[in-house]
Amino acid sequence: MPNPSENAPSLQQIVCALVLGADHPITLNESQKILADVEADDRQEQLERSQQVSDEDLEAVQAAADGQTPADADTAAPAAKPALKLASEPVQTISIAALKKILADLQRQFHELDSGVELVEASGGYRFQTASDCGKWVRKMLNKGKPARLSRPAIETLAIIAYRQPVSRSEIESIRGVYAGHVVKALMEMQLVRIIGRSDLPGRPFLFGTTPAFLDHFGLKSLKDLEPIRT
Template sequence: MEEEKRNVSLRQVIGAMLFAARQPVKISDLFKTIKDAAKNQGEEAEQFASIKEKDVESALRELQEEVGNSQSGLIIAEVANGFKFQTSHETGPWLRELLSIGKPARLSHPALETLAIVAYRQPVTKSDVESVRGVNVDAMIKNLLELQLIRIIGRSTLPGRPLLYGTTQKFMEHFGLASLNELPGLEQLARVPGEPEQRELNLEEADENEAGAGPMGEPAETEEQTGEQNESDTSEN
């Protein structure tokens, strides 16, 4: 007797793909994979041969709501322009104990200031960050590179061809951002806690002072164009 064909729902397929993926997966990539499977994986996968991308998005949103309401300690988060399974924030203390992680590491105020400047003004050079903060940021840049929250994305065409920095996908995942458009407004970062007193971080004033002089208005060569591979090199030419 021929074995009865077992059909799976689109939500099951999407859930399994998100669970197996190591990185956030875009809706377009889910759609492409499902369509490719219909061509390459035989009859079992052909049931989704005619689906549209909007069908994938609809099924994903339904699954996201279902998982969020399941009280399973899991959620489907939209981060870094994609979707991924992750544990809910409320379960953090027990997971840290299970994994012997201890208290979560926190960035220092100077590191957060430096990271905020890179995030809002990228691509940005080290000297531009220093002009905003008013102090040397070599150690902060090195620390953020090691934490993989920023990366070298190329070199400016300014004299000396200084390195350009931008944020990473890990930055997006760490702060739960689906895209850089979700960064809070500059007015929310107008005051950044300092030690021992409050320090004002006036990004708008810095933009005015450097209008026409910074890398934001300059053409930049990308990492691929320059062949820059070593992200640990923080020296400026």
């Protein structure tokens, strides 16, 4: 956990900064690892600073290790003692549940601020994004038009890939009954679909699957959020 010094940022501030600074939706596991790694780095730095003691202090530590009484040991190398204690303590890991609670609190706070920015869960992680009702102003600033609409053939092809992935082009064409090469290519150019492997069938055709951008486009946290197929 972050050092509870007077000027240290709170855990909530750190998590907020991680989400803001990430170039992709940052996952709970990534956040957890970063927090643990920084604590380990800070601990090592403190340990190295504490170990920069005089020769006299080092001799006192050695004397304590050789059998001084606890009272004598209490007076030996006061600068080195915190380092020795620090080195023996395990690095504390923030639980996934605690991170989820922090992020839920942040989501609520940004929603209550009504600031035009929202914290959302997407593509298996968390990210900040412009509130949807402010989108047209941001697009104007960025000189971007409205997002391209998917054609009906593209939607049908994308649905097949999403629900049946990994799937080959021939399987897509068998289901749709028409050639699908140009549609698959267009979906790949939109970064909604990607090649995720090869089939074991003769000729080893490419297998297609969806991308994180697909989840973003449809506002899904993961593929598990796809609506069940109606029978």
